[in-house]
Amino acid sequence: EPEVTQTPSHQVTQMGQEVILRCVPISNHLYFYWYRQILGQKVEFLVSFYNNEISEKSEIFDDQFSVERPDGSNFTLKIRSTKLEDSAMYFCASSEQGANTGELFFGEGSRLTVL
């Protein structure tokens, strides 16, 4: 069964460092998303991406964050200068369609720990 894959599964970094989280969405999907879950809290929307541009972003997704689809398969989330409060599980998701009926398929997440 096709699945969304994410790397790394866990990354530890120092405050102020740049981090890139990588995702390989399901191959025929066109809509891509990043979510984050701070430990013990709800899953929060960060950004959606379609047709090589951001469709929507949340207030969390400030200038420190960026997304890119550098080739036909990868979808990356970059945090330019990490802060302690960026420590969270980051989930990538993809969907075949953007309509409200389209199911999102999630990866297993990348845990980011900022020290």
Next chain:
Amino acid sequence: GNSVTQMEGPVTLSEEAFLTINCTYTATGYPSLFWYVQYPGEGLQLLLKATKADDKGSNKGFEATYRKETTSFHLEKGSVQVSDSAVYFCALKGQGGKLIFGQGTELSVKP
């Protein structure tokens, strides 16, 4: 704006007990509603969904009915198992395409 509210956890049940996890939503238009499950140490998996009013989603013995009149999508299972221990997230998806999650409800099933 759109939002989802779930009953707070943790919920602790004995094996074979009946489960209800309440979920209510606020939305404009006609969203689709979902339940996702997160097993310990794993990602989010779709459990079931309903795309219009009065639809019932079901999977693995879990059910939820899309109730427009009460703006609810409560999750139920007649007889839970230890393997059902997980965090359950109610979510809605509007026309914009993004999924909005509730805060999650942790379920712990004891043998």
